[in-house]
Amino acid sequence: PGNIILKNLKNHFRVYPVNPKRDEIEGLKCYKNLYEIREAIDWAIISLPAEKSVNAIKECVEKGIKLAIIVAGGFGEAGRKELESKIKESVNGSCKIIGPNTLGLLMPSKNLNTIFIPNVKYKKGDIAFVGQSGSLGVILMEELAREGLGISFFLGLGNRLDMNENEILDFLEKDENTKIIALYLESFFNAREFFEKCKKISSKKPVILLKAGKNSDGREAIKSHTGRISKISPNLLRCIMKQNGVIEARDLEEIIDFSKALHKYKEGGRRIAIITSAGGMGVISADYISDFDELELAKFDEETIKKLSKLLPPFASCKNPVDLTADATNEMYGKVLEIVSECKNVDMVLCLLQFHPPKINEELIDIMKEKVKKVNKPVFFCISGVSNEIMEEAKKELLIYPNIRRAMRAMNCLAYRKKWLEKDGKARMEKMDGDILTLLKENGIKIPEQSIVEDEIDDISLNYPLVCKIYSNKIYHKTDVGGVILNIKNRRELEEAIEKLRKKFNEKIIVQEMINGVEFIVGITAHEELGKIILFGLGGTMAELHKKHSFRMIPITREDAEEMVNELEINSLFNGYRGMKIDKQKLIDAIFRIAKISYCKNSSFEINPLIVNEEGAFAVDIKFV
Template sequence: MLEALFRPRSVAVVGASQDRTKIGNIIVRNILASGYRGKIYPINPRAEEVEGLRCFPSVTAVGAGAVDLAVIAVPATAVLEVARDCGKAGVKVLVVISAGFRETGKEGLAKEQELVSICREHGMRLLGPNCVGVTDTHAPLNASFAAGFPHQGEIAFISQSGAMLVAILDWSLKENIGFSQFVSMGNKADLNETDLIEAAANDPNTKVILCYLEDIKEGQRFLEVAEQVTLEKPVVVLKSGVSEAGAKAASSHTGALAGSNVAYDTAFRQVGVIRVDTMRELFDLAVVFARQPVPRGKKVAIVTNAGGAGIVAADSVERQGLEMARFDRETLEELRNQLPPASNIFNPVDVLGDARRDRYEAALNQVLGDDNTDGVIVITCPTAVSDPEGVAQTMIELHARFPHKPMLAVLMGGESMAGGLKLLTQAGIPCFTFPELAVGALAGLVRYGSIKTRPPREETPVYPDVRPEEVKRILERVRQERRRSLLSSEGAAVAAAYGIKVAPIQLAQRAAEAVAIAAELGYPVVLKVASPDILHKTDIGGVRVGLKTPDEIRQAFWEIMESAARHFPQANLFGVEVQKMCPRGVELIVGMTRDLQFGPLIAFGLGGVYVNLLKDAAFRLAWGLGSREAESMIRETKAYDLLRGFRGEKPADLKAVVEVVGRVAQLVSDFPDLVEMDINPVFAYPQGAVAVDVKMTIR
């Protein structure tokens, strides 16, 4: 169906105008100027022709099935009527340029919803509303009101911001960067980033997919599509709106750790999407991905005529997680024989400031031929004898001889480097002004190499011994009591129903009941205040540990109740929970916060009272969280060092900890009403793991 968006057989422009300052006229002229080879139908009931083309009063007047794509540029008040007309005429896709919909408020939202309804009724797809339009340089088609037509290339750019898109277009024309597709999504009432990423993935003229996004509409579908697309083509995203405001409202440790941005980072990483922080990075990676091969590894060679620049590049290589290539003995001997005695033959290779083309050629020939080199960065600084054009020509020739190894140029200068810059750009060798930018771009290539070769996603483990009916009964009781937070004993019961071993815990409403429960569980015990309104119990003296006698329990019971009433006079106090005290193990946290776009986000890290101070946490989505991925998450944390056995301690039961993570993932996937969860601490032992304190919040 999206073939009709990018390569339609015919286009109608509704709102085509004879006034050259109007958007409807600009779109007609842009379509004509792009060299579009299909039929163009201007639609204007008050004009006979626009830009030499015959006008029609409506799309239906053109004929049933005659129009594939209709670009609508009329006032918002007229859009719905036009959409109905297009539906009757059998139009396949609408591009609604007009503003005045969801972005204007409640009435605009209702109008947008009706527009979507009309499109669905007639089987039409919709781009927009409130968008700039769509461009495909290979069709060719420019169905937008942007000023200019992109150079033809292999980069698809999908933008949620129309202003960002037209600014990038203007910049790209100056920088001579080519595109395959240029798409403005506008309000994303129907077609969204996932649809357009999928379309770009199927486009034979697209090598790399760039996105500027402010949000993602269909999180689960995005994950499924992106996971497949990134195996074939790199997807690079600049995601704006990274405020941590969401963390302020979070009631759990996990929510506070995650904030509103971690879910995007986690989702992108799990499906192989590369996230960048700046527009510069976005297009640096785009150019490198479009023009250079993916390296087989991360060993980098640097050839430079300036020692300082080489050191800066080497430092950046280490910071980016790459490695400096270590050359074979034969390579070092050839470099020693062919370069001046003052040259550094080790990596970075310094060919000295008086180097001309021949010296660069000698060094690069040896470096590229070495099996320990996966990619090369060539630095040229302006000196009295430097030859940027000659060096550029050498690089072009050697890149043709070693096409499987990426080569990036750093031309550290201005006007004196213009000739070399032009030659390299025309030959598809990316050029940078400073070494750090080149290293960052090469690191992106290396990262994508690991994405392409990642193992297939595991099936999420399913534990057959879970008891969901038990969980349903507990959550229903909490709802009936109009509570959002479960008591610790209720949370423990939910965890136990999903096969997570928990320290035994029971609720006592009277001191005598607490004494009886302690006798049943066995000393020592812990007492905790039981209130859905008091989430962080230790802060108000609501916890007593190591109680060994009935008298200690009675005293602790009344002290806890009095302290809770003093600190939280309005709190709903259920009593005190009595829990069997566990021996200390490695203190961990396993938590969950539910992201609006991507669903349950699982956290793992060091637990205990310092969890928010230490912030030792790794995250994964419950979606696709197999045992291998769960172990990978654990290995990212400092907690893993303790689990392996730190300073003579016995190693903990890693398999048991992985299972706790997996069971939590199954629980929160099975029960969408669970919105936040903390098991903190989980004590990990040489054999097994036990959940001690379980907090849960429901919708």
């Protein structure tokens, strides 16, 4: 590896090879050790076995070198954490370390290449890649080059003994050569800090994350690769990425597809128009749209349909998807793209170019190139029936994907980014005085009238129907153990309920006015990696039927709260399902205000259930953590 790195660098930098067994390497004088070099050294690349790397770092520190890249593996990922500890002790903050177990660093604009894999086929460009897999980065660089895209920065993080992804994000945020940031991570050095930085950066540059280790097999594989496992569940991670504007990629293919789209277009809306000369392809495309959260089939206005009907044959479809049929011509395709893109109800266009109809020929590519230049909306292409040579030439100017599925995923990426950029990402948190219960009431969260039963019930003056339940911090889910009795209609039933609970539990009894509505759970807790987070989901018996939950990092915005409600996919509850009447806006307000109180008071608690009806939100049971 060392010889390959030396060849990469020697024509661009003043390089000093160090090897006690050689006098010369690649035409350069070779030194026995670092102390023989009289000049000041800026940084060192250590291409030695793990044990020898430890001694080499000591020399680097004594020489005053400020940056060292340790190439070798065989450290913490191989169960030898003591070697990493020795390096940390030697460095003690005086020298920054990249690695160990790293493929290296690449900055084409600086002619800096420490990658030890020979003949990597990459192009200079504006996409940065930071990852815990060097080989994955090499594959990405070569695939991007095939698509005509290039790299501005590459770094293999390795074991992250010192330098980590959060420090690199600080650099990439300011790097003028970088327009898109992509990462592959198996764990987070500091997850909360990572997402806070991503939120800041995403307003200026898109951030794409491929996070590995989503199941037990993947996490087990990580142990032998980089040795550190994240404890953030896939659903929690997805929610936090959405909150902070991070684009989720599920594989390397999606990083490439998303980068292609983001390189050509900054953003794109959700309303999609489809143009095809094969009706079946249009139907398949329309079906695909329903698989994506951020996309919908555009509805043409009357003016657009009128223009299309004048242009197309009477047996063609002028609605969306537009089917030109086998009677399509080059000019027809071009004119339809022009008409559809002018429709105010269309945000993006998918053109399915089939070269099989008899009146279509290679000139269609040039027509589309000219039309796309005049269209101010993203236009995606799937092309079939042309030679590889024509396809490669077309890729230079048109955004082409090999199939509908991949094109739709990239379109969804652009729509997601537009939606996030339009959000008001600032969480405004004013100072609050008072205890949690008082603040809940002051912020519109109602608390049902209640009374704790010590001995007699004569002094209870609550309105029936009532709820009777045990008053205990030891028992978390009171309903599961029979610690709650509902719908108590009179004094006799109340006495019976209290007696029943006293016989079963040695706890105090609380009597509360019964609230009808839909039960939810809102909880704030401290996550090991993310800090304070808020959970929202259905509560009570509904929770067993609908186990989906939504999460966000505290603090949140009102838009975050609205997204949390939408992510549960419970719109039927707001539309009178089984006679239920819920005010959605009051639910959103309640979530936002509960999060705000938690943040301002630095307190963790759970409201389960939070009952919501037409009148508002009621915190029926509050447990402090």
